[in-house]
Amino acid sequence: MEYALRMCAITKHFPRVIANDKVDLTLRKGEILALVGENGAGKSTLMNILYGLHTPDSGEIYIHGKKMNYQTTLGAIEQGVGMVHQHFMLIPRLSIVENVVLGNEPGSALRFHRARAKKEVSPFLEQFKLEVSLDTPVQDLSMGMQQKVEIIKVLYRKANILILDEPTAVLTPQEIDELGVILASLKKQGMSIIIITHKLQEVIDFSDRITVMRRGVHIGTVETAGTDVNEIVGMMVGRNVNLGQYDIKGVPDKDVLLSVKDLSYRAGERFILKDINLEVHKGEILGIAGIDGSGQDELTEIINGTIKPTQGEILFADNNVTHRNPLQRRRSGMGFIPQDRLKHGLVSDFSIEENLTLGFERKREYNRKGFINKKNRKALAKAAIARFDIRTTGEEVLAGTLSGGNQQKVIVAREMGARPRIIVANQPTRGVDIGAIAFIHQTLIGLRNEGGGVLLASLELDELMSLSDRIAVMYKGRLMGTLAGRDATREKLGYMMVGRMNDNVHNGENLQTEKGARHEKE
Amino acid sequence: MKKNRFAAVLSPICMLLFSFLLAGLLILALGKSPLVAYGALFQGAFGSSTAWINTINKAVPICLAAFAVGICSKVGVFNIGVEGQLLFGALGSALAGIYITGLPAFLHIPLCISAGMLSGALWALIPTVLYIKRDANIIVSNILFNLVAKLVLIALVLGPFRGDNAMVPGTNRIQETAALPILVGGSAKLSSAVLLMLGVAILLYIYLNHTTNGFELRAVGLNHHAASYAGIPSKKYVFFALLAGGMLAGMIGAMEVQGTYLMLYNDFSPGYGFDGIPIALLAQGNPLVSIVGGLLFGGLRSGSQFMQIAVGVDKEIITVIQGLLVICIAAEPIFRRGINLAGRWLDRRIVAWKQ
Ligand SMILES: Nc1ncnc2c1ncn2[C@@H]1O[C@H](COP(=O)(O)OP(=O)(O)OP(=O)(O)O)[C@@H](O)[C@H]1O
Ligand SMILES: [Mg+2]
Numbered sequence: 001m002e003y004a005l006r007m008c009a010i011t012k013h014f015p016r017v018i019a020n021d022k023v024d025l026t027l028r029k030g031e032i033l034a035l036v037g038e039n040g041a042g043k044s045t046l047m048n049i050l051y052g053l054h055t056p057d058s059g060e061i062y063i064h065g066k067k068m069n070y071q072t073t074l075g076a077i078e079q080g081v082g083m084v085h086q087h088f089m090l091i092p093r094l095s096i097v098e099n100v101v102l103g104n105e106p107g108s109a110l111r112f113h114r115a116r117a118k119k120e121v122s123p124f125l126e127q128f129k130l131e132v133s134l135d136t137p138v139q140d141l142s143m144g145m146q147q148k149v150e151i152i153k154v155l156y157r158k159a160n161i162l163i164l165d166e167p168t169a170v171l172t173p174q175e176i177d178e179l180g181v182i183l184a185s186l187k188k189q190g191m192s193i194i195i196i197t198h199k200l201q202e203v204i205d206f207s208d209r210i211t212v213m214r215r216g217v218h219i220g221t222v223e224t225a226g227t228d229v230n231e232i233v234g235m236m237v238g239r240n241v242n243l244g245q246y247d248i249k250g251v252p253d254k255d256v257l258l259s260v261k262d263l264s265y266r267a268g269e270r271f272i273l274k275d276i277n278l279e280v281h282k283g284e285i286l287g288i289a290g291i292d293g294s295g296q297d298e299l300t301e302i303i304n305g306t307i308k309p310t311q312g313e314i315l316f317a318d319n320n321v322t323h324r325n326p327l328q329r330r331r332s333g334m335g336f337i338p339q340d341r342l343k344h345g346l347v348s349d350f351s352i353e354e355n356l357t358l359g360f361e362r363k364r365e366y367n368r369k370g371f372i373n374k375k376n377r378k379a380l381a382k383a384a385i386a387r388f389d390i391r392t393t394g395e396e397v398l399a400g401t402l403s404g405g406n407q408q409k410v411i412v413a414r415e416m417g418a419r420p421r422i423i424v425a426n427q428p429t430r431g432v433d434i435g436a437i438a439f440i441h442q443t444l445i446g447l448r449n450e451g452g453g454v455l456l457a458s459l460e461l462d463e464l465m466s467l468s469d470r471i472a473v474m475y476k477g478r479l480m481g482t483l484a485g486r487d488a489t490r491e492k493l494g495y496m497m498v499g500r501m502n503d504n505v506h507n508g509e510n511l512q513t514e515k516g517a518r519h520e521k522e
Numbered sequence: 523m524k525k526n527r528f529a530a531v532l533s534p535i536c537m538l539l540f541s542f543l544l545a546g547l548l549i550l551a552l553g554k555s556p557l558v559a560y561g562a563l564f565q566g567a568f569g570s571s572t573a574w575i576n577t578i579n580k581a582v583p584i585c586l587a588a589f590a591v592g593i594c595s596k597v598g599v600f601n602i603g604v605e606g607q608l609l610f611g612a613l614g615s616a617l618a619g620i621y622i623t624g625l626p627a628f629l630h631i632p633l634c635i636s637a638g639m640l641s642g643a644l645w646a647l648i649p650t651v652l653y654i655k656r657d658a659n660i661i662v663s664n665i666l667f668n669l670v671a672k673l674v675l676i677a678l679v680l681g682p683f684r685g686d687n688a689m690v691p692g693t694n695r696i697q698e699t700a701a702l703p704i705l706v707g708g709s710a711k712l713s714s715a716v717l718l719m720l721g722v723a724i725l726l727y728i729y730l731n732h733t734t735n736g737f738e739l740r741a742v743g744l745n746h747h748a749a750s751y752a753g754i755p756s757k758k759y760v761f762f763a764l765l766a767g768g769m770l771a772g773m774i775g776a777m778e779v780q781g782t783y784l785m786l787y788n789d790f791s792p793g794y795g796f797d798g799i800p801i802a803l804l805a806q807g808n809p810l811v812s813i814v815g816g817l818l819f820g821g822l823r824s825g826s827q828f829m830q831i832a833v834g835v836d837k838e839i840i841t842v843i844q845g846l847l848v849i850c851i852a853a854e855p856i857f858r859r860g861i862n863l864a865g866r867w868l869d870r871r872i873v874a875w876k877q
Contacts, residue, residue: 326753343747359753370733372737
């Protein structure tokens with residue numbers, strides 16, 4: 001058997017944790033290997049070692065049979081290793097072509113040969129069906145497009161081992177399918193690919209073999225053809241978990257908790273949101289479906305109060321909160337789980353303990369006459385870490401060093417800890433492992449069952465369909481219509497998400513009557 | 523955790539040693555012995571009680587400048603405007619000290635200090651407002667404001683406020699009642715400014731680390747997106763921190779006028795405002811750590827005189843040392859990496875040795 005890559009007995013300590021403990025990993029030439037494991041299992045760490053970002057404490061790396069001893073990413077790139085990170089590392093203001101060639105610019109040290117760069121990069125754009133100009137700044141691209149740019153960047157450097165750290169976490173179902181096609185074609189070209197993901201269906205669909213890690217240890221590697229989801233889950237968590245078995249009780253109340261009226265938001269001349277009307281009832285989970293960039297992010301930010309709508313109103317528990325600031329909104333019982341946890345959700349250089357109070361630092365538990373009540377804060381942080389199963393060695397650990405899923409749990413713990421009446425969540429399970437997904441889902445359902453409301457924007461249709469009482473679909477900043485959760489199918493939602501109306505679908509205006517009727521029936 | 527903190531302490535020390543080493547080579551090139559020169563420098567800075575007093579008096583403005591830079595760095599803004607702000611602070615304090623008469627000392631002193639702090643804050647106000655409202659580059663506007671402040675001060679001190687003694691390019695003396703009490707008299711006088719500075723340091727430390735406001739301020743500096751999302755008024759904190767920086771800078775001027783010169787010269791500050799920058803950066807805005815840096819820089823300033831007289835090495839060599847230090851700070855990742863690599867090498871040695 002020819003191996004493109006062998007990692008032998010890799011060990012890596014971080015202060016107080018062993019992220020990798022004598023981990024072995026092999027990658028055959030021209031195969032796709034899925035690397036799976038719970039949050040904090042050490043997957044990213046292992047891949048960062050391979051990519052030269054971390055130096056292992058001990059262990060060896062062989063690429064095409066040759067022993068490696070590079071210490072930097074530059075060394076790794078020279079050996080044909082390329083990596084697309086969990087958190088994209090593009091420079092937002094630079095254009096596509098600039099981002100791709102950055103660090104490998106054609107031309108001399110003094111002169112950047114832009115024309116040549118463009119000529120070299122443009123074939124990739126065609127191959128990846130990216131229908132935008134090479135000069136588009138990366139900040140104007142959707143997440144899916146940005147990811148393609150990341151992959152192109154790696155290919156441009158002539159990688160033959162490609163690492164993808166949670167590439168699908170931010171993609172829409174369609175984009176995920178496209179990625180599958182891309183990976184298959186790369187594989188045919190002889191690339192060896194390692195893909196980290198928490199979505200087990202993808203693992204089964206994409207991969208040839210699966211390597212499972214748990215708490216820093218290599219648990220086993222299996223051929224995909226001879227296994228199933230249950231076996232993988234068992235290996236990952238070491239016990240059985242119930243997936244998709246949720247205890248959704250009762251029907252939503254008639255009372256409206258949150259309503260969005262005639263909301264529009266314009267950036268310059270362009271409408272990002274137009275005439276949105278939504279209602280979340282007590283005891284209801286309202287799902288928001290839509291392909292990435294349909295306006296979900298702006299909608300949740302307007303409800304949060306960080307951006308001001310151009311037009312329209314937000315009513316919460318019969319109060320007009322349109323002109324209240326985020327703080328006042330939170331105080332009155334709204335909770336928020338933002339889509340970009342590192343940008344909006346956390347202060348990475350604050351400890352877990354500090355992050356657990358962020359935005360709530362003035363509450364009585366944490367604040368004594370203007371001073372931080374550190375003793376109380378510590379005790380509450382310890383309790384939250386236990387209750388929400390945040391995998392860490394202590395409450396004073398910096399949030400930035402947590403694994404992605406555990407960062408998300410910190411946010412959920414903080415928002416739920418304030419006992420909100422409504423949670424506005426935008427992709428709350430992005431990059432979170434199956435156990436934690438189940439936990440977050442349970443938490444949201446718990447709030448719903450107790451009569452709270454949930455507004456759940458997500459790119460994952462399965463998530464929306466298994467949780468929502470109703471699903472509203474957005475397309476290009478408009479509301480295409482709303483489906484009852486039990487009527488929703490992937491097909492119907494998929495149609496509406498790309499802007500095609502469906503006969504069975506009711507639009508914003510007659511939503512009211514439709515729902516009224518539904519309540520009466522029940 | 524422990525290892526990181528170790529590196530955090532070690533890397534400034536390495537930077538200092540490195541700067542002294544390079545400057546030492548320069549001294550060698552000038553045909554003098556670096557060891558003798560540094561010996562004299564140390565002697566002049568910490569060798570006697572007089573030396574200590576001089577060092578402390580020099581350290582007071584430098585420490586305050588580090589606080590002024592530090593609080594702004596806590597909200598993520600680089601405050602290079604301290605120099606201009608402290609000149610205005612001195613002006614405010616001097617005017618209140620000269621022209622207000624008939625007050626008892628216990629009122630007049632705090633009044634003059636407040637006048638100084640207020641003037642410093644006022645001078646910081648325009649760049650701050652431009653920055654917050656119009657997103658104007660605050661580094662550029664502060665540099666310009668430093669220049670303008672210097673010129674305005676010259677015009678005022680040599681013009682309308684010129685003192686009666688034609689020999690001195692400065693104002694009249696401030697009233698007795700505005701002068702800070704002397705703690706230790708003699709050939710070198712220790713003014714009570716040092717106590718005020720220590721008080722400020724402690725208050726600032728408590729504010730940043732133990733109050734809810736301080737927590738919010740730090741959150742804004744570390745990630746203003748997340749802070750705003752959580753409902754913390756980011757802009758208000760930036761505004762507040764920049765004005766607080768101006769006030770602290772203004773206090774430097776007041777301390778110099780009321781504690782050291784008892785009048786206002788046009789160029790009383792040898793660039794204290796700039797000395798604060800590397801210290802604040804090294805101390806990462808921590809006021810207590812800044813005091814150590816302030817003492818060091820104060821020592822350099824006060825010892826250099828003695829070194830020049832005793833050994834004949836030009837006192838400007840300390841500017842070289844400070845400049846090197848700034849370069850080192852800019853190259854800090856390299857130092858940190860070097861330390862980590864060295865640490866790993868040591869670890870391996872120790873393991874090998876144990877086996
Ligand atoms: N730079 C760091 N400093 C300290 N600890 C770290 C650092 N990076 C990772 N860790 C710790 O190492 C462990 C493994 O983290 P890693 O990011 O590799 O997990 P992961 O398997 O990628 O998880 P996820 O699926 O959530 O991304 C975690 O406990 C994490 O807190
Ligand atoms: Mg990871």
